[in-house]
Amino acid sequence: MGVSRRKFLKISGLSVLLGLGGKAAFELLAPGSIDAAMEPAPIGEGKRWAMVIDAKKCLEKQEKDGCKECIDICHRIHNVPNFGNPKEEIKWIWKETYEHTFPSRHNDYVSEDVHGKPFILLCNHCTNPPCVRVCPTKATWKRPDGVVMMDQHRCIGCRFCMAGCPYGSRSFNWGDSREAPKELNPDFPTNMEYPTRSKGVVEKCTFCAERLAKGQIPACVEACAKIKVNALHFGDLADEESEVRELLRHHYAIRRKPELGTEPNVFYLI
Amino acid sequence: MYDGGKIIVGLIIGLGLLLSPFLYNAGKATKAPEPQLTPKAKEAKVCVANTNFMTTKHMQLLDRWRDEVVREGKRYYKSPEGKVYYKSLQVTCLRCHSNKTKFCDECHNYMGVEPFCWECHIAPKEKE
Numbered sequence: 505m506g507v508s509r510r511k512f513l514k515i516s517g518l519s520v521l522l523g524l525g526g527k528a529a530f531e532l533l534a535p536g537s538i539d540a541a542m543e544p545a546p547i548g549e550g551k552r553w554a555m556v557i558d559a560k561k562c563l564e565k566q567e568k569d570g571c572k573e574c575i576d577i578c579h580r581i582h583n584v585p586n587f588g589n590p591k592e593e594i595k596w597i598w599k600e601t602y603e604h605t606f607p608s609r610h611n612d613y614v615s616e617d618v619h620g621k622p623f624i625l626l627c628n629h630c631t632n633p634p635c636v637r638v639c640p641t642k643a644t645w646k647r648p649d650g651v652v653m654m655d656q657h658r659c660i661g662c663r664f665c666m667a668g669c670p671y672g673s674r675s676f677n678w679g680d681s682r683e684a685p686k687e688l689n690p691d692f693p694t695n696m697e698y699p700t701r702s703k704g705v706v707e708k709c710t711f712c713a714e715r716l717a718k719g720q721i722p723a724c725v726e727a728c729a730k731i732k733v734n735a736l737h738f739g740d741l742a743d744e745e746s747e748v749r750e751l752l753r754h755h756y757a758i759r760r761k762p763e764l765g766t767e768p769n770v771f772y773l774i
Numbered sequence: 775m776y777d778g779g780k781i782i783v784g785l786i787i788g789l790g791l792l793l794s795p796f797l798y799n800a801g802k803a804t805k806a807p808e809p810q811l812t813p814k815a816k817e818a819k820v821c822v823a824n825t826n827f828m829t830t831k832h833m834q835l836l837d838r839w840r841d842e843v844v845r846e847g848k849r850y851y852k853s854p855e856g857k858v859y860y861k862s863l864q865v866t867c868l869r870c871h872s873n874k875t876k877f878c879d880e881c882h883n884y885m886g887v888e889p890f891c892w893e894c895h896i897a898p899k900e901k902e
Contacts, residue, residue, distance in 0.1 A: 656894060
């Protein structure tokens, strides 16, 4: 029943040919191409989501009626509780004075247009996010489309990211959000289609990842457009024709603490 | 053996005490609860996978969906029947199975498992 010498040589010859023509050949000639082809395309590949905030329009509207439409809608749809105590405050999008927003920019004779005026702040979705670098569990990471995402399932509540973020964009849940004072959160949870957060995790703005997945723009931008202020603009920086690129091309924009090298993706038109 | 009689009696009593709960409950095993379907779930007939798979493997499925949704942003699932589902415990699963106490909790209590899904994911309001 042995294999004849002739047959053995035939089989081994064929095997060598197959080996050369198969995966091995690809690896030899174009290393990595097979693995690359087998991986599904990552989310929003080639995109770089960014926000442009027209401070002039925003401040004008705030002057008129203290508008906080974007904050309200964001905190409503993401079930952000109000604990009524600044030490336990949870915020995804909030207001801060010009001096606090741009601490390295103010001088003794700052324009009255901005001096002490409230600016809208949110997570900057930095290109070099320090929070991602320090997270020990990869609970926060940078998606290929630029969103600095948060996975509450993995967060262990160590708060390294809060120490790492130079913008104060992250909030810690000191208590269960469902136990927030009822008189401050009368109809909590406000959105039955979005989860709340448990005690001991960090949360922040996700550029409305759940809405981006459906092809919608972030809720704050939509809310601002709805009241016809149009101070918030959202778009893809990688696309030359996008609205945000157009705005940045024709206006002078500043970012928060650019000297730190985090490359924020939220721009302010002054 | 000194005091052999006493020791043996003690051992028998001890063994008896140890086994008494088992003897007491012998043959009286509580029946496993059947998950109850809402009219809406009954009407739909098919879930995202067949019943057998869902009863035994729903936790693995939910775990996988969770990672795919949050980490990879893949929010839609296409079933072999060609139906597309939005992968969400709160929005998709519980919209059909809106009777969490009867559909989820009874069996979880019977099995003695305490999934922490509900710490964050909101269960629908149920009528008493």
